[in-house]
Amino acid sequence: MRESEILYPSLSLSQYIKYYWVLKTDEIEPVRIQTIPSGCVHLVFHRGDNLNIQSKGLQPKNFIRGQFSVYGSLASKGNIDMIAIIFHPLGLTPFIQCPMSDLYNRYIDIEDLEDIELNHLKNAISSESNVQTCIEFIELFLMKRLIDIDYNHKRVQNSISQIINQPQIEVNTLAESACLGYRQFKRIFTNHVGMSPKEYYRVVRFQRVLYLLQNNPEIEIADLTYSCGFYDPSHLVKDFKEFSGCSPTQYLSSHSPYSTFFSEDCRLNVITSNRFA
Known part of the structure; x- marks a missing residue:
């Protein structure tokens, strides 16, 4: 059971x-x-x-x-x-x-x-x-x-919101928005989030791919590429393989795509198929 x-x-x-x-x-x-x-x-x-x-x-x-x-x-x-x-x-x-x-x-x-x-x-x-x-x-x-969050926490929180809402945003733009130099912003972001802003941006972009595939498995690769902020389809496939171990086509053949990052209902259909996303 x-x-x-x-x-x-x-x-x-x-x-x-x-x-x-x-x-x-x-x-x-x-x-x-x-x-x-x-x-x-x-x-x-x-x-x-x-x-x-x-x-x-x-x-x-x-x-x-x-x-x-x-x-x-x-x-x-x-x-x-x-x-x-x-x-x-x-x-x-x-x-x-x-x-x-x-x-x-x-x-x-x-x-x-x-x-x-x-x-x-x-x-x-x-x-x-x-x-x-x-x-x-x-x-x-x-x-x-529970304590009051500091100003750097709020800066990083705002940066994450920008990453979520702007699939093609640059790290330099995030640093400028936080009123910080690039190196200082990278250090503060990494300490608060756990990985560099560039890498975190890539993870969120990958989760966005999963979310779009979850809601529309038949979506064309070109539309997926554009919607998620990749340069071209080969760039998308490269990142997808790095984070999942297989291409989007291979993934769809054996998995039900699900994004824990973007999904609001938290259905976790991954449980019934022995997968955790």
């Missing part, structure tokens, strides 16, 4: 958290999940077995998954009991002390952060069977840490 549920945060935390994803399964058949760059940071608590990262061993029991620029594969023997917090692009920044750049392409064990309160939260979740109570623990923990 496999159970998947999406829960939404309280209004006070909705600008930081996209949703909570709860996944439970006791199936004997192995569960395989493809991971691709999502543009979001995840905080994950395993109450069942850890997932196995292809060629790298087991995930930590409880961890933060930073911004990723590479695709990968996870596997489980089927005993999954997991609560994942999917944050908005800057959502985790106000709640932990380390720069987001330290999490780049990494799964960071909660214990390695030496955060006493976060470890208390981990222990509380591992010993509580009721999911809703666990969500209450998480929200109480985050609300206690």
Whole structure:
């Protein structure tokens, strides 16, 4: 049996958290999940077995998954009991002390952060069977840490909005809009988001491709190229292969495209087909 549920945060935390994803399964058949760059940071608590990262061993029991620029594969023997917090692009920044750049392409064990309160939260979740109570623990923990965001946070937030709304924007334009020099802007953006503005722009553009394919699988490659801000179709295919491991045509033949970044309904149809986008 496999159970998947999406829960939404309280209004006070909705600008930081996209949703909570709860996944439970006791199936004997192995569960395989493809991971691709999502543009979001995840905080994950395993109450069942850890997932196995292809060629790298087991995930930590409880961890933060930073911004990723590479695709990968996870596997489980089927005993999954997991609560994942999917944050908005800057959502985790106000709640932990380390720069987001330290999490780049990494799964960071909660214990390695030496955060006493976060470890208390981990222990509380591992010993509580009721999911809703666990969500209450998480929200109480985050609300206690909620502080006023600084001006650089607002600058980066505005830059992300421009990246989302202007598919062909240049990094120099983002820096000028933030009233910062290029190098200073790059440093501030990377520390807050977890990857450079140029790379993050590429991830968001890739997620836009997924979103358009999700809503119109028959879209012409030329229209997809223009709508997502690529120079030409070969440029789109190159980026798509880098982030997913295959071309858009190959991807469509074996996947149901879904963008966790742009989709508002959070259907997560990826669960039923053992994929995580």
